[in-house]
Amino acid sequence: MAEEEVQPEKKSGKGLIIALVVVVLLLIIGMGVMAMMLLNSGASGASGDEVVAESVSPYKEYPAPPAGTPPSYYEMKFVVNFKGEGRARFLAVDLKFMSRYPELIEDMEHIRPILQNDLQMLLRNQTHTELSQDDGQEVLRQRILEIGRAAAQDNGLNPEYVQNVFLTRFVMQ
Numbered sequence: 001m002a003e004e005e006v007q008p009e010k011k012s013g014k015g016l017i018i019a020l021v022v023v024v025l026l027l028i029i030g031m032g033v034m035a036m037m038l039l040n041s042g043a044s045g046a047s048g049d050e051v052v053a054e055s056v057s058p059y060k061e062y063p064a065p066p067a068g069t070p071p072s073y074y075e076m077k078f079v080v081n082f083k084g085e086g087r088a089r090f091l092a093v094d095l096k097f098m099s100r101y102p103e104l105i106e107d108m109e110h111i112r113p114i115l116q117n118d119l120q121m122l123l124r125n126q127t128h129t130e131l132s133q134d135d136g137q138e139v140l141r142q143r144i145l146e147i148g149r150a151a152a153q154d155n156g157l158n159p160e161y162v163q164n165v166f167l168t169r170f171v172m173q
Helices: 014-055 102-124 130-131 135-155
Strands: 072-081 091-100 162-170
Touching: 072 102, 072 162, 091 102, 091 135, 102 135, 130 135, 130 162, 135 162
Parallel strands: none
Antiparallel strands: 072 091, 091 162
16 A cells, blocks of 8 residues: 555635735724714814803893993992091992993892992901092002902803993092
8 A cells, every 4th residue: 555645735825815804904094984984073172062062152242232221220328337547447439330231230230249248348458548538549449340240150141341441539548
């Protein structure tokens, strides 16, 4: 009997090549899908969604007042002890916040306790020397306006609508 040579069967590499091609195709498709998702989320965030988000104000909005609308005023009165430095000890201040938005003036009534607290603290910490300066009352008026705007902003009212403040009475005694 002749010896038969047993030759190992050659496996074709076609199965391995097909598997590699499938894996590579899946990776390419996956990267393409991910790239499309990133591009779409970036495009929609940069155009439509952000424009809408930027135009929405965090503050309560009021209808624009008609041209020529007279200003409205929110009045407050204070009499406080202050740092008189041996001279005056009482400070009486009447003030009016001005706005062209009458609805804002109505809404300021809701923050009256906050305004009273913050403004009384400011007035009590004034000194006779500071207020007697040439620009002392103007500096105080600017600080009052800042406090009014900050209180409005902290409570959802547009601080830009608090346009000015006027001191209608100012007495140190």
